[in-house]
Amino acid sequence: MDGGVFRLKQRHSLYIVIVSLLSFVLLGTVIYQKVGDMMIDQSKNNAMGLSVIAANEIDGDVFETIRSNEDDAYYEVLESITKYTDYHMLQYIYTMRLEDDVLTFVVDADPEEPAYCGEEYNWLPDMEQAFQGQVCCDQSLTKDRWGSFFSAYAPIFNSDHEVVGIVGCDIMTADITERLNELRTVIISLITVFALLCLMALIFITRDMMQKDYLTEIANDGKIKNVASRLKKRNRLQDYTGMLTNIKDFKYINQKIGFNRGDELLREYAHYLKQLTIRGEYVARTGNDNFLMLIKKGREEEVLKVLSLLELTLYEQDGKNVIRIFSRCGIYPIKESDNLSSVMNYCTLAVNTTRNADTEDYVWYSDSMSITMLEEKEIINSYKQAIKNGEFQVYYQPKVDIVNNRLCGAEALVRWIKDGKTISPGQFIPVLEKEGKIIELDFFVFEQVCKDIRKWLEEGIVPVRISSNFSKMHLKNLALSEQVLDIVNRYNISTNYVEIELTESSGYSDYNSMKKFVSDMDQAGIYTSIDDFGTGYSSLSLLKDINVNVVKIDKSFFGNMDDDKLNGATLVENVIRMIKDLDRIVICEGVETEKQVEFLKGTECNIVQGFLFDRPLTREQFEERLKSPEYGRFDENNNI
Ligand code: C2E
Ligand code: MG
Ligand code: MG
Numbered sequence: 001m002d003g004g005v006f007r008l009k010q011r012h013s014l015y016i017v018i019v020s021l022l023s024f025v026l027l028g029t030v031i032y033q034k035v036g037d038m039m040i041d042q043s044k045n046n047a048m049g050l051s052v053i054a055a056n057e058i059d060g061d062v063f064e065t066i067r068s069n070e071d072d073a074y075y076e077v078l079e080s081i082t083k084y085t086d087y088h089m090l091q092y093i094y095t096m097r098l099e100d101d102v103l104t105f106v107v108d109a110d111p112e113e114p115a116y117c118g119e120e121y122n123w124l125p126d127m128e129q130a131f132q133g134q135v136c137c138d139q140s141l142t143k144d145r146w147g148s149f150f151s152a153y154a155p156i157f158n159s160d161h162e163v164v165g166i167v168g169c170d171i172m173t174a175d176i177t178e179r180l181n182e183l184r185t186v187i188i189s190l191i192t193v194f195a196l197l198c199l200m201a202l203i204f205i206t207r208d209m210m211q212k213d214y215l216t217e218i219a220n221d222g223k224i225k226n227v228a229s230r231l232k233k234r235n236r237l238q239d240y241t242g243m244l245t246n247i248k249d250f251k252y253i254n255q256k257i258g259f260n261r262g263d264e265l266l267r268e269y270a271h272y273l274k275q276l277t278i279r280g281e282y283v284a285r286t287g288n289d290n291f292l293m294l295i296k297k298g299r300e301e302e303v304l305k306v307l308s309l310l311e312l313t314l315y316e317q318d319g320k321n322v323i324r325i326f327s328r329c330g331i332y333p334i335k336e337s338d339n340l341s342s343v344m345n346y347c348t349l350a351v352n353t354t355r356n357a358d359t360e361d362y363v364w365y366s367d368s369m370s371i372t373m374l375e376e377k378e379i380i381n382s383y384k385q386a387i388k389n390g391e392f393q394v395y396y397q398p399k400v401d402i403v404n405n406r407l408c409g410a411e412a413l414v415r416w417i418k419d420g421k422t423i424s425p426g427q428f429i430p431v432l433e434k435e436g437k438i439i440e441l442d443f444f445v446f447e448q449v450c451k452d453i454r455k456w457l458e459e460g461i462v463p464v465r466i467s468s469n470f471s472k473m474h475l476k477n478l479a480l481s482e483q484v485l486d487i488v489n490r491y492n493i494s495t496n497y498v499e500i501e502l503t504e505s506s507g508y509s510d511y512n513s514m515k516k517f518v519s520d521m522d523q524a525g526i527y528t529s530i531d532d533f534g535t536g537y538s539s540l541s542l543l544k545d546i547n548v549n550v551v552k553i554d555k556s557f558f559g560n561m562d563d564d565k566l567n568g569a570t571l572v573e574n575v576i577r578m579i580k581d582l583d584r585i586v587i588c589e590g591v592e593t594e595k596q597v598e599f600l601k602g603t604e605c606n607i608v609q610g611f612l613f614d615r616p617l618t619r620e621q622f623e624e625r626l627k628s629p630e631y632g633r634f635d636e637n638n639n640i
Helices: 005-057 060-065 072-086 125-131 143-147 174-211 221-233 250-257 259-276 300-308 340-353 367-388 425-434 438-458 472-476 480-490 511-524 540-545 556-563 565-581 594-601 619-627
Strands: 090-099 102-108 149-157 163-172 240-247 282-287 290-296 311-316 319-324 327-333 362-364 392-401 406-418 421-423 466-470 498-503 527-533 550-553 585-589 607-609
Touching (some): 005 149, 005 163, 005 174, 060 163, 102 163, 125 149, 125 163, 174 221, 221 290, 240 250, 240 300, 240 340, 259 282, 259 290, 259 300, 259 311, 290 300, 290 340, 300 362, 327 340, 340 362, 340 367, 367 406, 367 425, 392 619, 406 438, 406 607, 406 619, 425 438, 438 466, 438 472, 438 480, 438 498, 438 619, 466 527, 472 498, 472 511, 480 511, 498 511, 511 527, 550 565, 565 585, 594 607
Parallel strands (some): 327 362, 406 466, 466 498, 498 527, 527 550, 550 585, 585 607
Antiparallel strands (some): 090 102, 090 163, 240 290, 240 327, 282 290, 311 319, 392 406
């Protein structure tokens, strides 16, 4: 899944927060309206009830005795009625007498504006129901009701049960408004509290988002930085060991299974690492497939043991696929003076050494690694001048046909001779590769080879095909083929005399460029070979697609073969057979014993390169070998 489930989940949380807030506002508004309506209905009922009570208090016949508002009877009636004024919403109460279709105020309890007793009043259609003996209310609810009033009417009967007047109650809605305002304040307060909660949730989610790795959902480097500085402040950081792990050959795995499933694998891996930690330990993804763990001191071996057993399951359309994952790990026990960045540096130095061929996958930091780093700097700084000073020299290691014991080719191998000491390529080539400087050196070696071949041709020495190592970095150069041909043409030598070796680990990442380069070389008649076959990730299917002429089986195969004769030998035998079936020349590297030669004679591989025949030779020594290309018999010490 692209971008990660996590981002999606976070976005969902945001939606949930926003939708909840809106729903809460909507709900508040609806409650406010409904409660308002209920309160008004209730008031209306109360008002009508009150007018009925008031109407019952008044004897219709008494109207005869009330002539003015100064009459005692008036006060009696008023008193009897106004004792109900403690009904909070009652504002005015009045009685009206009906005489010859004329309504006259009898009693008016409006303290502000009392009507003149005996004053006539026009009929209002809304009172009509009251004159027909019913209790009614004159106003329906309107939108502006909050500030207005409405009246309830009840009929007054005389002793003959005839309606002779009415009681009206004016009800102010101000009180309702006040109470609704209170309700509104409560609702607004609740919404505010809820909004604050939402805001806090948002802040939490955002903070969470910023501290979590979007892909694996574990802590990111920002989070581990915070954790480390917190531990440092509390003087606890030195209780931990930093363990920087990554997935061995993840780049290759990623290309093989596809990036989406590579992401899935990373998530699984992160989950696995998280499970490895106990309370108070931390793990974070610091980038790509790199994870930093802060493990409590003393638990390192336990963690490494579990890490080494790692198997992850990937689910595919057609079922599940268990992938065996190997980790590399740089381990550094933290000291009091450290901070996270120094821990990262030391762990990185340690984990980087695991990339060297002979190193374990789990490496504890040692001070010599920092020294190595300084040495690397020294290599980079002095490299340019070294080329100018002619400190780089090309050695030639013969390839031998074991059928006739004759020299049949050679490999050019560079040496750096500095102050009389020889530095082996293993020391400086990885450094130059890291710094991107290897390209220049490879061309230097290749040109030197062409120059030597020219020289030998001119001197009448018959050369053999010489292979030169080209770093995989060259494959990024679109003009590589032209540059190679340009050098060959410059020295006017046959393309038959040169060969380009590419390491197999470059096979996948630069698959297309490799394919094109090999095909260009093929057209130009220049051999290409895959070096160190069996150590990287070339597969036989890659060989089928990429038309290299030669496959060089790595020397590590023979190490196996000697100790565990049966398995190792069977493996080599079969690999050779399969390569031969693909119609490629096979060369076995690192042949050191006669026994190995005897074994290879029984296979389909007849070309070998190894110390048994020759170590890499200086140009002068190799010239001698060219002049006498036959190898004799071996003595007991494997010397010829
Ligand atoms: P490679 O290309 O696989 O070269 C073969 C290495 O195996 C050489 O190591 C050679 O000395 C060693 N070797 C040969 N026969 C035996 C044997 O019988 N036993 C053992 N133990 N080793 C044997 P060297 O010269 O140290 O080179 C190491 C690697 O450095 C080369 O491996 C190649 O990858 C790289 N290299 C050397 N020269 C160049 C160069 O000019 N350019 C580039 N890019 N890489 C180079
Ligand atoms: Mg090689
Ligand atoms: Mg090799």
